[in-house]
Amino acid sequence: MTPYVPGKPIEEVKRELGISHVVKLASNENPLGPSPLAVAAVRKAAETMHLYPDASGHALKEALAEKHGLDLNQILLGNGSDELIHLLGLILLGPGDNMVVARPTFVRYEAAAHLANIELRQVPLDAEWKHDLSAMAAACDEKTKLLFVANPHNPTGTVVNAEDFVALLESVPPQVVVVLDEAYYEYAAHLDFYPQGVDLVRSGRQVVVLRTFSKAYGLAGIRVGYGFASPEITDAIDRAREPFDVNSLAQAAAIAALSDEDHLSRSRTLNLDGLLRITREVEAMGYTVIPSFANFICIQTDRPAGDIFQALLHQGIIVRSGDPLGMPGVIRVSIGTEEEITAFLKAFSQVMQSLPV
Template identity: 50%
Template sequence: MTSVSSAPPEVAENIMRLQAYVPGKPAEEVQRELGIASIVKLASNENPLGPSPKAQEAVRLLLSRMNIYPDGSAHELRTALAKSLDVDPACLVFGNGSDDIIHLLGVTFLEPGDTVLQSDPSFVRYEAAAILNQVECVEVTCTPSWECDLDAMMAKMDASTRLVFLANPNNPTGTAIKSAELQRFVEALPQRVILVLDEAYYEYARDFDWYPNAVKWVNEGRNVVILRTFSKAYGLAGLRVGYGIMRPEVAQWLERTREPFNVNMLAQAAAVAALNDTEFLALTLNTNRQGLAMIGDALVALGLEYVPSYGNFLFINVGFDGKTAAEMLLKMGVIVRYSPHFKGPTWIRVTVGTADENERFLESLKEVLAAVAKG
């Protein structure tokens, strides 16, 4: 009889250091586990209004064509986006979510001895790209008011720095970097550095007159890569489509490392339709603005500290262990986010929902605070 080895296959040290991504719990899972019929998921910064109706229709029209490979160059989406952004179509690289582009940037540009630089806390996938490619991720602690400390980041740059990640607005804090400050940073970047401006929450912030026009830096020929996504304001997180804007000289390298059909056919069509659904986008932004104000006012009334947000979520100091708070809320059917990566043990991140969802979160939070006060 041949014996079967039960030992897991060995992997390289950097793969052992990687952590599997822990997503926000799906509502169905909480429903199953707790037997609560109505669950409110405010954990993954999704659009509470669902997908754009025009995107839904575009997907329906394609269902009978799913036997065909998608267009690997995403021609229609590329043309539509290039026009709306006023950039050369060759400036765009599409990904299976912007996560995919973060991964591709790491695979394409990181070599042994390089380092990645990021503000801390920020989106966890930047560090993952560093570890995967066997380079160090240097984290620069944000200011006490949770803003990116650009001066401290500049001071940390050296000859090894290759990729610098800045999320603007930042996840999980919701803070944003203003144009003048970022302009100074961009102008001072050493030649070898590629600055990745992750604008996953761009649509929520772009109407502020101080919000940077980063496309200008790409058009000037700088090594700036802007990341955007259809997962947030456009409501297509489940379809997975994001993109990078960069000069063609940078894009060409990512085109070599990208999987040929990394953005599926339904996602491409939905993204084109969503881009044209200005009514849905306006409703989304309006709902978010009202939700931010509603939750903010309630938090002030409760005496809880929070960070003014330029995204579709709020970073809140509940005043006691954030993990416990998230667990207590979960038991009441409200899914919010706590992570040790937040670097604030008493902080949670809550996505802005519909008015009803926000109300449910606030009522549950009040109950949690009352229970904790009682001891």
């Protein structure tokens, strides 16, 4: 297994390079920070942290069930959606099975396959960097148990449309559980062609939807993921998971964040403005971007991505290199605040002028 490589931490870069101001645009976090309501809820919950958390996460599940018109037994909670990906692998994969994913894709899907010691079938993205859903359906056979579609996709930010996604559900063999990972849902849900995963779960389709509080809700550090699935799958996951995987501070933070529509809407607006600005300014420099519907954007260049990554790092800007993802020449940049974007664009322009083609 390739170890997971997280975005480089700010403190590490300061220490290693001896620079005092570092901007991290590498892990798709919310540049506005958490909702103030979530911070207040965590402070309050800290007073009772000598008690074990509610193992069923009842209040949070109830809030999610009400918001999405589902029953409590259709709601999944996890220590980040990472944990739910891991648990899906644990409950569904066995000897001789296989899993179908895109290439490149979010690396934790691959980990679930490797941990179960099963065959991983990787289907290249199409020419527009989108999931090739018909090729993914064709890659399934009677031993395929799981198929992952991240929508919007990480690392590209592209989106599949509702019609194509339903066609995928209708063409895979019946035992395949299709996981629609909506980690970046809040940034794309307004698109009229966006497949609304929750409606598909409500109508009884064999699909598991994953969501997270780590991105638009700004709670990446406290670890809460959630999802929607059939009662059979939520029951199996409940049996397999650690009973106190979502801690009491995390539950309180998530409930509060869910009620903060204002923070969510400011986060979305900031993101959209940032996406448009980076697109405009990078194109003016003569580079192209992959059109993104998430809180990050991929820039296509004619230089080795690893060199750009290193040169930006020396200017105090942390991004992601496309090299380990098989996207040479591409860097992935999370959308930051206006000041962070200004710093990135200035550094990017300087780096591209100084790096040989």
